[in-house]
Amino acid sequence: MATTKIVVDPITRIEGHLRIEAQAENGRISNAWAVSTQFRGIEIIMQGRDPRDAWAFTQRICGVCTVVHAVASCRAVEDALGIEIPPNANLIRNLVHGMQFIQDHVIHFYHLHALDWVDVVSALKADPAGTARIARSISPWPNNSETYFTEVQDRVKKFVAGGQLGIFTNGYWGHPAYKLPPEVNLLAVAHYLEALDWQRDVIRLHTIFGGKNPHPNFLVGGMACAINLDRAATINAERLEDIHGMIQRAQRFVEEVYWPDLIAIAGYYKEWGAIGGGVPNYMAVGEFPDADVRDTSKLYFPRGIIMGKDLTTVVPYDHLKVKEYITSSWYEYPGGDGVGLHPWEGETKAKYTGPKPPYQYLQGLDKYTWMKAPRYDGHPMQVGPLARMLVAYASNHPDVKPMVTDLLGRLKVGPEVLFSTLGRTAARGMETVLLARRMNVWFDQLVGRIKGGDTATFNRTKWEPSSWPAKAEGYGYLDAPRGALGHWVQIANGKISRYQCVVPSTWNCSPRDGEGQMGPYEASLVDNHPLALPEQPLEILRTIHSFDPCMACGVH
Amino acid sequence: MSTIMAAPPKPLPRTGNYRWVSLWGVPIRVMHWAAALSIVVLAVTGLYIGKPYFMTSGEASSHFLMGWMRFLHFTAAGVVVMTAVVRVYWLFAGNRYERWRALVPVSRKNLRNLLRQARAYVLVRPEEAPPYLGHNPLQQMSYTMLYAIAAAQVVTGFALYGQYNSAGIFYRAFNWIGPLLGGIPNVRFIHHEITWVFAIYLPIHVYLSIRADVLEHNSTISSIVSGGRMVPADAKFQDD
Amino acid sequence: MYSPTSHPWTEGETLGHHLEQRGVSRRDFVEYCGGLCAVLGLGNLAVPRMARALQTLKRPSVIWIQLQECTGCVESVIRTSEPTIGNLILDLVSLDYSHTLMAAAGHQAEDALQSAMKQNAGKYLLVVTGSVPLADGGVYLTIGGRTAETILKEAAAGAAAVVAVGACAHWGSVQAARPNPTGAVGVSAIIKDKPVINIAGCPPIADVITATVVHFLTFGRMPATDGDGRPLFAYGARIHDQCSRRANFDAGQFVTSFDDDAARQGWCLYHVGCKGPATFSPCPIFQWNDATSWPIGAGHPCLGCTERHFWDTMTPFYGRLPDIGGFGVERSADIIGAALAVGATAGVAAHAVATGIHEARRRRSLPIVEAPGGGSSAAPPSSPPSVKE
Numbered sequence A: 001m002a003t004t005k006i007v008v009d010p011i012t013r014i015e016g017h018l019r020i021e022a023q024a025e026n027g028r029i030s031n032a033w034a035v036s037t038q039f040r041g042i043e044i045i046m047q048g049r050d051p052r053d054a055w056a057f058t059q060r061i062c063g064v065c066t067v068v069h070a071v072a073s074c075r076a077v078e079d080a081l082g083i084e085i086p087p088n089a090n091l092i093r094n095l096v097h098g099m100q101f102i103q104d105h106v107i108h109f110y111h112l113h114a115l116d117w118v119d120v121v122s123a124l125k126a127d128p129a130g131t132a133r134i135a136r137s138i139s140p141w142p143n144n145s146e147t148y149f150t151e152v153q154d155r156v157k158k159f160v161a162g163g164q165l166g167i168f169t170n171g172y173w174g175h176p177a178y179k180l181p182p183e184v185n186l187l188a189v190a191h192y193l194e195a196l197d198w199q200r201d202v203i204r205l206h207t208i209f210g211g212k213n214p215h216p217n218f219l220v221g222g223m224a225c226a227i228n229l230d231r232a233a234t235i236n237a238e239r240l241e242d243i244h245g246m247i248q249r250a251q252r253f254v255e256e257v258y259w260p261d262l263i264a265i266a267g268y269y270k271e272w273g274a275i276g277g278g279v280p281n282y283m284a285v286g287e288f289p290d291a292d293v294r295d296t297s298k299l300y301f302p303r304g305i306i307m308g309k310d311l312t313t314v315v316p317y318d319h320l321k322v323k324e325y326i327t328s329s330w331y332e333y334p335g336g337d338g339v340g341l342h343p344w345e346g347e348t349k350a351k352y353t354g355p356k357p358p359y360q361y362l363q364g365l366d367k368y369t370w371m372k373a374p375r376y377d378g379h380p381m382q383v384g385p386l387a388r389m390l391v392a393y394a395s396n397h398p399d400v401k402p403m404v405t406d407l408l409g410r411l412k413v414g415p416e417v418l419f420s421t422l423g424r425t426a427a428r429g430m431e432t433v434l435l436a437r438r439m440n441v442w443f444d445q446l447v448g449r450i451k452g453g454d455t456a457t458f459n460r461t462k463w464e465p466s467s468w469p470a471k472a473e474g475y476g477y478l479d480a481p482r483g484a485l486g487h488w489v490q491i492a493n494g495k496i497s498r499y500q501c502v503v504p505s506t507w508n509c510s511p512r513d514g515e516g517q518m519g520p521y522e523a524s525l526v527d528n529h530p531l532a533l534p535e536q537p538l539e540i541l542r543t544i545h546s547f548d549p550c551m552a553c554g555v556h
Numbered sequence B: 001m002s003t004i005m006a007a008p009p010k011p012l013p014r015t016g017n018y019r020w021v022s023l024w025g026v027p028i029r030v031m032h033w034a035a036a037l038s039i040v041v042l043a044v045t046g047l048y049i050g051k052p053y054f055m056t057s058g059e060a061s062s063h064f065l066m067g068w069m070r071f072l073h074f075t076a077a078g079v080v081v082m083t084a085v086v087r088v089y090w091l092f093a094g095n096r097y098e099r100w101r102a103l104v105p106v107s108r109k110n111l112r113n114l115l116r117q118a119r120a121y122v123l124v125r126p127e128e129a130p131p132y133l134g135h136n137p138l139q140q141m142s143y144t145m146l147y148a149i150a151a152a153q154v155v156t157g158f159a160l161y162g163q164y165n166s167a168g169i170f171y172r173a174f175n176w177i178g179p180l181l182g183g184i185p186n187v188r189f190i191h192h193e194i195t196w197v198f199a200i201y202l203p204i205h206v207y208l209s210i211r212a213d214v215l216e217h218n219s220t221i222s223s224i225v226s227g228g229r230m231v232p233a234d235a236k237f238q239d240d
Numbered sequence C: 001m002y003s004p005t006s007h008p009w010t011e012g013e014t015l016g017h018h019l020e021q022r023g024v025s026r027r028d029f030v031e032y033c034g035g036l037c038a039v040l041g042l043g044n045l046a047v048p049r050m051a052r053a054l055q056t057l058k059r060p061s062v063i064w065i066q067l068q069e070c071t072g073c074v075e076s077v078i079r080t081s082e083p084t085i086g087n088l089i090l091d092l093v094s095l096d097y098s099h100t101l102m103a104a105a106g107h108q109a110e111d112a113l114q115s116a117m118k119q120n121a122g123k124y125l126l127v128v129t130g131s132v133p134l135a136d137g138g139v140y141l142t143i144g145g146r147t148a149e150t151i152l153k154e155a156a157a158g159a160a161a162v163v164a165v166g167a168c169a170h171w172g173s174v175q176a177a178r179p180n181p182t183g184a185v186g187v188s189a190i191i192k193d194k195p196v197i198n199i200a201g202c203p204p205i206a207d208v209i210t211a212t213v214v215h216f217l218t219f220g221r222m223p224a225t226d227g228d229g230r231p232l233f234a235y236g237a238r239i240h241d242q243c244s245r246r247a248n249f250d251a252g253q254f255v256t257s258f259d260d261d262a263a264r265q266g267w268c269l270y271h272v273g274c275k276g277p278a279t280f281s282p283c284p285i286f287q288w289n290d291a292t293s294w295p296i297g298a299g300h301p302c303l304g305c306t307e308r309h310f311w312d313t314m315t316p317f318y319g320r321l322p323d324i325g326g327f328g329v330e331r332s333a334d335i336i337g338a339a340l341a342v343g344a345t346a347g348v349a350a351h352a353v354a355t356g357i358h359e360a361r362r363r364r365s366l367p368i369v370e371a372p373g374g375g376s377s378a379a380p381p382s383s384p385p386s387v388k389e
């Protein structure tokens, strides 16, 4: 049977500019290339800047995970200069980052990922009473009435009848891979709309601590939002109460809408527990420190590596074993393309060798993407919610272990289904639930400290450049919604002399390395992967979206 | 040439035949001191605006420290602009020591004297300096430069000032400065740095005035008060 | 439950009819128009006109293209705050192409773009986020194998108007910061044959974007702008002149270090680098995310994100003056300036001493002259500086 060449460009409902090229044979994908088609050069732009400004520049790597680069950058600079931030600042960063996770994951599920599984047009045929029955059986959410779902359905009907389909134009409606009954489709459509409103409310936590969202403000050495219960312009009881409400509304939505919906939908797509596993190594750098971030024993999500799907062993992580390769990427290294460089020796020198645009195909070219290829000790790694949950599960995490066991029991499947497209999507929901609960703990701790008289949010001892050494280097890690993130900074005479970021999407969207090892996107697409209608690559979207790609992050 | 060498002996004898040379008209003198005073005020208040060292405490409503500093700055700025207008008019209406020609050392003679004057200063040989009644070429040059710098300060100052009201006349009149210099922060930067040029200029200017007076008994200092100088009746000057 | 697609219009329906269907009373609607007019700074006289225009409006096509960017601007729009205002405005349009939200991918997505452009030629509103990398033939951003420049030019050709949303589309933002490795420029550097409105900010406040769109739909033209193409209703005044901490500025009350007593009083952030005095933006008035707070409100100095080239001219962010040439102006320039001023004074003093010595020597070599009318005095007639000064 002949090979079909496939190009999906743009991959929509993601952050940024991703192109997937593939080859299909007999309804399966036989080869795949993941291509990032945007480069900005932010690592180059960082050179010569004030290290205290770095968070703001690197934050603009991505406006979707708008918190993570800023915090990783602060941590890198704080590591280089030996700054310890006050406990309140750490708690505030946890709260801000925690809400980032929750909001980001919910948006991903409903607005970016859902249409891969949910057929909007099919929702028109649903019986709203049936939807209400299903909804009530899985959740106590108050909007679970027949009237409510009828109203939603009427709106969608009217919308479709109007002929102007807007963002739903040319969707793959009616594709044979859609399996949900109309009633569940309607449920998901209703919550698609509801989530849009919900996210806008809960993200205001960023605005209170950081002044705005997207791109809230951070500060090397702590946080800029002062605490004073007796002033209007500071963090006071009114602000704390507002935050408390958001945390409760976030938790409720996650527990009563997102998580039940996810389980309900997953039940119809169990075969995706055997599809799209890909790279069998999973890496988590850990996140949500309870104390100084350098104390890696006090992280809510633990650090470690699972090699070859072996859940009996957690391999310790050492950042010095991270190297980036450019064998397949449009860059050049002074020492030649064959070597890998640790970020402290990292180079970002663009050298495009691809075809002159407009072009048709990149598949088969030696170099085909702007993405570098990070490797841990020579191995490609999957990062993200699944990696975090697997590492925590294998470490017998008191919250994660029972959660995973419970989920597998409810879906009546074994742990092997986790290494899949479905596993990535399920793990994302799972950690959202855990974090939504955990937010309360951080909030209570913050309030407790303020009650105890500690209002410090900033450590000023190393603020002035005159207090810095002539040369310093630091590593700032952070496990972001999409996975393990690292910022490496070198400072010479008060200025940044080198800045390198290795980002979750760099790991996951990595191209082939010198040994021909594919990165996770590519490897997943060729791992037992169906493609019913090459003209309508719905299955490709499912697996790619299960990673929640962020191209602006990956290349920067 | 020989007249130059036969320049008035220094210092001048205390008695002899002297004549009165009228150099600076009333407008120049008044303007000089008005400008001098306001430039000092501008530099002092400006440096506070740039880096407010002193602070107040308590309720904001009971203080207006920065407000006063800015008020003084803008008032003094107005005075400087006013003196500049008069001075520019006087560049054409004044006597020959005040006219624009006396501020630009372009003739060959003046250029040659410029070098000699510089040499006399550098080698500390005041007696070799070519004698002038008004500004010697080096002074001509330095005053002209100072005017240019003051103009830059006024223009950048008004570009900053105009920002408070983007529909206002100052904004409209000076809105070309920001883009020209690559943004308002650069304007502020230049405005800030020029202040240091003034701070450097000031001691030199005052020193040279005093020095001339002391060495030559030529009443430079009083000339900017009284308006003129007594010089030996027979002495010859480059700009007589 | 309000959201862009939850109250869709049927073909040919007017907003007036649509709202009636939704149970929005005439009075509420006029009130809503009043609110919009206030945001736009139009005054009450414009209310009836806006109400009439909006009521008879049909759902126009909006094509949103995303170029070299971080998607922060899209996220900002997704957070439109005021449910009534934000959602009514998004309800006004048919979003026919949006990378982030659309269901279709690949060539189906590109087909949707092509047909929207064709069907609404000359009538659609083009929204652009992201910059255009021009260096090296545009290889730093391709979509569907085509360069950003090609895509932008094609989409702009048939647009009724072009709205450049965010610093990237305005002038290039972070990727255009020194040394601008990809040659990134804003929309108005490419599209010269029709007005481009710049919604400044990195990202801008969502309400500013939506209000601009409503203005266009209501009056058939864009709102008045400043010299940089930014709508005056939003960017007409400086942050510094609208700031809640201005009283502290005038009083001379400044935060000198984060989390100091002054910070805990909510004093002015000028000393720690606030760029409010050079930044035109409605942040203090509109505020962010449902008027929850804004950067200065949350204790952090303004970065100046609505101004062109703020990554270079407003940095270091925690310093008051730009770091021109990157040698640490704040630290060095004042030191150098003060040193030169002191140096000049010292030099002048040294020169005075040298002159004094020289004069003393010279006078010793001069013949003694008779002072007329007086007893002989030892030359030189002394007028030592010490006496005079």
Ligand code: HEM
Residues within 6 Å of the ligand: B024, B028, B032, B035, B036, B037, B039, B040, B087, B135, B143, B146, B202, B205, B206, B209, B210, B220, B221, B223, B224
């Ligand atoms: C002891 C104090 C000072 C003395 C004796 C002095 C003396 C003089 C004299 C004799 C002139 C030449 C007259 C003229 O060309 O107008 C002059 C010019 C000038 N002085 Fe001063 N000055 C003093 C202080 C200052 C100060 C504090 C400033 C302010 C920065 C200043 C700024 C100027 C300027 C701008 C000129 C050029 C004016 C012109 O040529 O129109 N002077 N000064």
Ligand code: HEM
Residues within 6 Å of the ligand: B039, B042, B043, B045, B046, B047, B049, B050, B051, B070, B073, B074, B077, B078, B080, B150, B153, B154, B155, B156, B157, B158, B160, B161, B162, B188, B191, B192, B194, B195, B198, C277, C320
């Ligand atoms: C010789 C003349 C002047 C000197 C030495 C001077 C000095 C200064 C200095 C040092 C600053 C602080 C700069 C900074 O670090 O931000 C400043 C600010 C300023 N100056 Fe001047 N200045 C002069 C003339 C003027 C004039 C003619 C104007 C016109 C109105 C002006 C308007 C301003 C304004 C608006 C500011 C900024 C104030 C603020 O941001 O609140 N200055 N000046």
Ligand code: NFV
Residues within 6 Å of the ligand: A015, A062, A063, A064, A065, A068, A069, A480, A481, A482, A483, A485, A503, A504, A505, A506, A549, A550, A552, A553, A554
């Ligand atoms: N990949 C990625 Fe991010 C995340 N999460 C960053 O570190 O999305 Ni923009």
Ligand code: SF4
Residues within 6 Å of the ligand: A060, A063, A215, C069, C070, C071, C072, C073, C074, C129, C130, C165, C166, C167, C168, C169, C173, C174, C201, C202, C203, C204
């Ligand atoms: S303007 Fe700022 S927030 Fe918007 S896309 Fe560009 S970098 Fe992101």
Ligand code: SF4
Residues within 6 Å of the ligand: C239, C240, C241, C243, C244, C245, C246, C247, C249, C267, C268, C269, C270, C274, C275, C276, C277, C296, C302
């Ligand atoms: S905080 Fe910034 S904008 Fe507000 S008054 Fe102070 S300097 Fe001006």
Ligand code: F3S
Residues within 6 Å of the ligand: A212, C201, C202, C239, C279, C281, C283, C294, C295, C296, C301, C302, C303, C304, C305, C306
């Ligand atoms: S940084 Fe930008 S968001 Fe507003 S307060 Fe300053 S303009």
Ligand SMILES: [Mg+2]
Residues within 6 Å of the ligand: A043, A500, A501, A502, A503, A555, A556
């Ligand atoms: Mg990198």
